[in-house]
Amino acid sequence: MIRNYFKIAWRNLWRNKLNSFINLVGLSLGLAACILIMMYVSHEKNYDQFHEDAHRIFSIVGKFKMRDDEIRMTRLSASVSSQLKENDPNVEDAFRYYEYHQSINVTPNTANNKVFSENRFAAADANLFSFFSFELLKGSASDVLKDPFSIVLSQDVSEKYFGKANPVGKQIKIKQDSTYNFTVTGVMKDFPTNSSIKADVIISMSSLSLMKETRPLLVSDRFQGGSFATYLKLNAINKATTVANTAKRLDRLSNKESTSSYTLESLASIHAHKIDTGRFNYLNIFPLVAFLILILALTNYISLTTARAGTRAKEVGIRKISGANRNSLAVQFYLESGIFVCISFLIGILISIIVKDHFLELLNIEISNTFFFNGSFIVTLISLLVFAVFFSGIYPAIVLSSSNPIKSFKNKLEKNTGSATVRKVFTTLQFTIAVLLIISGIVMGTQLDFIHNKDTGLQRSNIIMIPVETSIINNAAAFRNEIKKISEVEQTTVSMNKMYGGYGVYFTSKENSSENYTVSVFNVDEHFIKTLAVSWYLEPEERTTFSEDKKIIINQKTISDLGLKSDPRGTKISFGNQFYEIAGVVKDFNYTSLETPIKPLAFFVSSEIDASKNMMGLFSTCLYIKYNSKAKLSTLLTKIENTYTNFDKTTPFSYQFMDDAFDALYKAEERLSFIFYIFIVLALVIASLGLLGLVTFASEQRIKEIGIRKVLGASVSEILVLLSNDFMVLVLLAIVIASPLAWYLADNWLNYFAYRINIPWWSFAIAGGVAIVLSIVTLSFQGIKAAIANPIDSLKTE
Template sequence: MIKNYIKIAFRNFWRNKLTSFINLVGLSLGLAACILITMYVSHEKSYDSFHKDSKRIFTVVGKFKIGDDDIRMTRLSSIVASQLKENDPSVEDAFRYYEHNQSVSIKTSASSSEVFSENNLAAADANLFSFFSFDLIRGNPTDVLKTPFSVVLTNKAAEKYFAKADPIGKQLIIQQDSTYSFTITGVMKDFPTNSSIQSDMIVSMSSLSSMKETQPLLASERFQGGSFATYVKLNDLTKVTAVANTAVQLDKLSNEESTTTYALDLFTDTHAQTANTGRFDYLKVFPIVALLILILALTNYISLTTARAGTRAKEVGVRKISGANRRSLAIQFYIESGIFVSISFLLGIAISSIFKDRFLELLNIEIGNAFFYDRSFITALIGLFIFAVFVSGVYPAIVLSSLNPVKNFKNKLAKNTGSVSVRKVFTTFQFTIAVLLIVCGIVMSTQLEYMRTKDTGLQRSNVMMIPIETSIATNANTLRNKVENLSEVAQTTVAMNKMYGGYNIYFASKENSDENYSVSTFNVDEHFIETLGVSWYLEPEERTAFSENKKVIINQKTIDELGLKQDPRGEQMSFGSQFFEIAGVVKDFNYTSLEVPIKPLAFFVSSEASANKNMMGTFSTCLYVKFHDEVALSGLLDKIENIYSSLDETTPFTYQFMDDAFDTLYKAEERLSSIFYIFMVLALVIASLGLLGLITFASEQRVKEIGIRKVLGASISEIVVLLSTDFIKLVVLAIIIAVPLAWYFADSWLNYFAFRVDMPWWSFVIAGLIAISIALTTVSFQAIKAAIANPVNSLRSE
């Protein structure tokens, strides 16, 4: 019986080639989009769940409040892990992890001339491989990180530095301010891409106390914030709150006045809480859009299948008279749907495989091949397949199996099937979704263009930022002088941070006040404000005053937030335990993303000589180079790189243009917009395919009517209008329904931005015109074909 059902299914597919092709293309595209989204969402949701004890591992987080700001500390002092383990019996084990966020230079031997730059160095406690389920390929798991100056490499790093040779026992020379020799004690598998812990090389935690750069990190004996990610493994999951209370008590022992609270966050939730906000918002948007795309494709299949119910009426009648009951007929049509969905699913997998790399590139993420064998991903795919089979088969099975055999033989379909009304609803739904996506895509592009071109209060163009590592040491001044003397260069300045690359935060208060506020701070030299074109609101009374010690420059927002005088020059502000006199006030400018409002800001300004001496070469700083208009950039970059390389042979020359750094803030939105456009086009293609199938079917059903009308003198244009009007009405109705929905969703997205465009009314006009144009093109193509057909052929059988 099943074999017979399958044979009939393929005969029907072949008999209705155009309908089958439309269904196959639409459903395959829809499933491909869903498979890609399922892959991404499953990967993001599966972070850290591969660890054997993932449900027992927690991240220790500190929380406190400064003014109206809630501060969350994900990095704690070095003693927190051991203190919790010693003082709470529910803590089975504790672990510390330190990310060294500065670039280091690496050689495979002291005599080697080849120098590598490494940005992915970390330190971990000796129990790394017992605490987590990472795989060690070479070495003893309990000993590899036990002794100072031991290091474990990932397989990728081992091949990078030693090719196919065995690295165990060999040395790595790591240099930052000082030079250290590490012994390779182990090689591990590369970290899975869905691990929140990522590093190419991990040194033993005990090494940090012997390294000049990291010794201060271990100096604190207080239970407080610090530099170490701290994890605990509990032996009793009911004691989560109790362990958090233990942390609070230990903190109070260090500082009775502390108001810090602590929480234990499940380790598998860490990625969701620390991931880039824009990227993680994809998890909310993409599944909804992918589901809509799939439903569009499924409604095409359902609509066209039920539309052709009349062509199978006699088949159903014969089967019923021969004894087939409604259940067996429903099973037959379900099997047909299952076969069709299976073929479409396989094609969807093939299409998604072709576009997978491009999709991941747009999202700026990497998914390892091992993940595709992950249980969560396979389960999600099976769920997607079952959903598609169920939805595609349930309505056709009900409609086709319910046909009346008596009326079937009279060539009359039961009026109560409601198939015509359902098809109208499906068509309206499809174009509603298409218009909704078009409007949202236009609004996203408008907002992105606004952010790129908005005057942020800084002159971002023609400014290059060059990271200066401490490896350049005393040559830093020479570098700056030589670069500044280039004819293409207008001016240079120095700051501790790259603009749009981060900043420090101090807790500040005004004079004679105990209320603290979080204030962003930049350490800069005296040319910074002029070089970047920051405008003065209240200029220092003496131009040299603001570079004197214990002087600070603030922005207008600081006046408002702290309740300072409108002219606060001469007032004192405390930053931590130090007091500074306000020397001047700059106008507010955007130093972070336009998603957030401008916040209080302070500049600690040094003279050029002081900055050259105390900042450059002593700390990792940034040299800003402002160059003239219409400069040959390739030539300028070559000159600067030659100067840099001659003064620092160990650190590769890197740079970033400030306008590129600003644009980087909106990469998440740009990616979202790009993928949204893909979905928009996909929705339009699927909706158009469905419309093409329905107008083709309508033309076939009315072929004799069209012939009679032509014989009676109807023109081609009149027949085209006759066939097109009903469908265009549905598209217009879809536009009317989509407008308020699109307004709501687009406006909600815009509300995420502190600086946003007004809702562009013209986006609805453009979306409507696009939808109507595509519908007219699709409908007219088939309507004209039907209208120009020879009426003799259609009437010959009468």
């Protein structure tokens, strides 16, 4: 019997080729889109879940309130892990991880002594491979990071340095404040792409205390903020609050005046705090988009299947008279739907495999092939298939199996099942979804365009930022002077931080006040404000004094937030244990993403000579180069690079344009919105295919009526209007329903931005226009074909 069911199902699919093709294309595309979206979302939301004890591992985070702001300390002092392990029996094990935030020069002891620059460089406690489930390929898990100056390489880095040879026991030089020799003790498998801990080179934690640059990080024995990510493995997950209270108690023992609280965040939640807001918001939006596209594809299938119900009326009647009950018929039609969905699902998987690399490239993320064999992702795929089979088959099975056999012989199945009404509902739903997505896409594009063109209060164009490392310590001033001699260069300035790449934070208070505030801080030289064209709100009374010691420049926001007088020049505010006199005030400008409002800001300003000596010479800094707008960039960059390599032969030359750095803040939104646009087009294609199938069926059903009307003198346009009227009403209804829904969703998305547009009225007009035009084109494609057909062909035979 089952074999017979399969035969009949296949014959019906093959008999109605156009109908089957439309269904197959729409459903395959919809399922492919769902698979890709689910792959991305599942990867992002299953971070760190591959660890065996993931449910028992927590990251400890300190928090304290500073007026309206909550400051999170995700990095703590070196002694926090040992103190918690010693003082709370609920802590089974503890682990520290130190991540370098700049590239490190690595020189393997090989014949060519080639220098490599590694960006994923870290230090870890000796229990790394017992605490987590990372796989060690060579070396002993308990010993590889036990001794000072031991180093573990990832499989890729090991092959990059030493080829296929076993690197264990070989020497590697690490360049920091001095050059240190490390011994390779192990090789680890490359960390999974959905791991929040990512490193290619890991040195032992005990090495840090023997290196001049990192030794101060381990000195403090106080329970407080610091430089180390601290992970705890608990005996039981319900003891997290108890351990957090222990942390608070230990903190009070270190500092009685501390107001910090502590919380334990599960391993699964760490990634959500790390990724940028825009990208994380899309993790919530994309599953909804995937669901809507899937519903579009499935309703297409249901609409076209029930539309063909009347053509199978006699088949149903004969089966019932021959003894088939309703259940067996339902199984038959469910099986047909299942076969069709399974074929579409396989095609959808094939499409997703073909476009996967391009999709991930657009997202700018890496997902290893091993993830596709991850249990949770396989379960997700199976769930998708089961849902698609169930949803697509339930209504056709009910409709087609419930008919009266006598009426079936009279072709009255259509009238009695109410499937025409259902198809109207589905068509309205499809275009509601399409219009909803179009409006959302227009709003996204308009908001991103607004961000890129907004005046942020400083000059971003014609400025190159070059990171300068401490390796240039003895030649900093000479290097800067040589850069200034380049003919295309108009001005240079120095800052401790790259613009849009971070800033310092200080606690400050007004004179004769104990109330603390948080203020962002930039350490810059005297040319910074002029070079970046930051405008003065209150200019220093003496332009030469604002770079003097114990004087600062603030922004307008600092005046309002700290409650300073309208002209605060001469007022003193504290930073740390010292007071600084306000020399001037600049107008507010955006120094972070436009997703966040402008916050209080202060400049510690040095003279050019001091900046070259005490900033560029002692710390990793950023040199800003303002160049002539008529300069040929390729030539200019070659000159800058040649000058750079003359003074620093160990650190690779790198640069970034400031406007690129600003745009990079929104790369996630741009990439994800581009993918969103692709899904919009996909939704429109699927909706149009469904409409094409329905209008094709309608013209077939009314072929004799059309023939009679043509014989009586009806024109092509009149017949086209006849076929289109019902569908156009549904499209207009869809526009009315979608508009308020789209406004609500778009407004909620825009609320994530501190600077946002008002939803443009014309976005609704464009979305409605696109839906109407697309509908007319689709209806015309089949409607004209039916209208110009020879009426004799439709009327000469029954």
